[in-house]
Amino acid sequence: MPDKPKLSVYWASSCGGCEIAVVNLHEKILEVDRNFDFFFCPCLLDTKYRDIEALDDGAIAITLFNGAIRTSENEEMALLLRRKSQLLIAYGSCSAGGAIPALSNLSTRAGHMRTNYLEGPSLDNPGGILPQTATLVPEGELELPAFFETVKTLPQVVEVDYYIPGCPPESKQIWSVVEAVIQGTPLPPRGSVLGGGCSTVCQECAKVKSDKKIAAFHRTYEIVPDPRQCLLEQGLICLGIATRDGCGALCPAVNMPCTGCYGPPEGVADQGAKMLAALGSDLDLGGYKGLTEEQVARQADAILAGIPDLAGTLYRYSLAGSILRRRSQ
Numbered sequence: 170m171p172d173k174p175k176l177s178v179y180w181a182s183s184c185g186g187c188e189i190a191v192v193n194l195h196e197k198i199l200e201v202d203r204n205f206d207f208f209f210c211p212c213l214l215d216t217k218y219r220d221i222e223a224l225d226d227g228a229i230a231i232t233l234f235n236g237a238i239r240t241s242e243n244e245e246m247a248l249l250l251r252r253k254s255q256l257l258i259a260y261g262s263c264s265a266g267g268a269i270p271a272l273s274n275l276s277t278r279a280g281h282m283r284t285n286y287l288e289g290p291s292l293d294n295p296g297g298i299l300p301q302t303a304t305l306v307p308e309g310e311l312e313l314p315a316f317f318e319t320v321k322t323l324p325q326v327v328e329v330d331y332y333i334p335g336c337p338p339e340s341k342q343i344w345s346v347v348e349a350v351i352q353g354t355p356l357p358p359r360g361s362v363l364g365g366g367c368s369t370v371c372q373e374c375a376k377v378k379s380d381k382k383i384a385a386f387h388r389t390y391e392i393v394p395d396p397r398q399c400l401l402e403q404g405l406i407c408l409g410i411a412t413r414d415g416c417g418a419l420c421p422a423v424n425m426p427c428t429g430c431y432g433p434p435e436g437v438a439d440q441g442a443k444m445l446a447a448l449g450s451d452l453d454l455g456g457y458k459g460l461t462e463e464q465v466a467r468q469a470d471a472i473l474a475g476i477p478d479l480a481g482t483l484y485r486y487s488l489a490g491s492i493l494r495r496r497s498q
């Protein structure tokens with residue numbers, strides 16, 4: 170049998186959930202093995218950096234790259250895998266939008282160092298030692314990757330061919346890409362989002378929608394929502410209105426609000442801003458008659474204060490890729 174095309178799955182700054190989604194292919198993983206040389210996956214295989222470097226450029230057929238770019242090592246691997254891969258796919262929300270790792274853009278590098286190495290109540294660091302990129306020990310010099318000030322998305326570092334959205338993506342999306350390559354089916358134009366639609370989660374959500382007038386927000390444990398009615402209308406912060414469709418409205422279908430993992434809808438540059446704009450017209454301010462602009466703003470602020478961590482909620486999956494990108498310094 171001729172050499173099988175090479176498949177790689179890499180994690181940069183990530184949680185490992187995207188790798189679990191690959192394993193969730195269940196028996197189809199055997200089909201993957203039959204058709205691909207599963208060459209590189211630090212979570213499962215002991216392939217070394219030098220093994221990747223030794224490959225010809227373009228020698229890897231598909232790389233599923235999950236995770237955001239937090240460190241110099243993440244960036245180096247992104248550049249290397251771009252060079253070695255025919256198809257580089259931003260796989261999962263962290264890679265496409267920064268997601269959870271990029272929420273650290275709401276703080277600073279110095280702030281992280283202080284919290285994690287100097288102020289934690291369980292720390293024992295009387296010398297106040299912080300991680301260094303180079304440390305001399307009797308055996309030689311130890312190196313650590315540089316920790317960037319700002320978390321980036323994969324497409325902010327290298328060109329990507331496709332996006333597979335989700336946190337993590339669903340196994341059926343991974344399979345459809347793998348199957349298309351196996352069968353030689355033409356893929357959509359470069360830059361497309363595979364497995365995502367061009368509308369919003371609200372469009373595929375079966376809940377009854379009426380006029381939204383939200384007087385107060387609730388945490389999911391505080392109320393038992395009416396399963397037939399739109400969750401946002403009941404005061405649960407559901408980001409379906411500002412999130413790309415394609416998942417089949419999985420979360421609202423089981424009465425959990427959409428947290429936005431498919432990222433912004435087609436043509437929307439900033440998912441958080443889109444959601445905030447939608448909320449602006451959905452809050453119940455009790456009528457404007459007789460109220461000054463300042464009083465209206467105070468009332469809106471009071472309702473929005475019911476959302477814990479507003480920035481983290483609206484930008485949970487998209488901060489690094491948004492217009493906002495990070496907190497100003």
Ligand code: SF4
Pocket residue numbers: 182183184185186187235236260261262263264268269335336337338
């Ligand atoms: S997209 Fe979600 S599952 Fe995948 S690495 Fe990021 S946080 Fe984990």
Ligand code: SF4
Pocket residue numbers: 370371372374375376378398399400401402407408409410418421426427
């Ligand atoms: S806001 Fe949420 S619950 Fe309401 S229609 Fe949209 S996806 Fe469904």
Ligand code: SF4
Pocket residue numbers: 335336370412413416417418419420421426427428429430431432
């Ligand atoms: S409903 Fe929202 S959070 Fe849930 S899977 Fe779909 S896009 Fe992701």
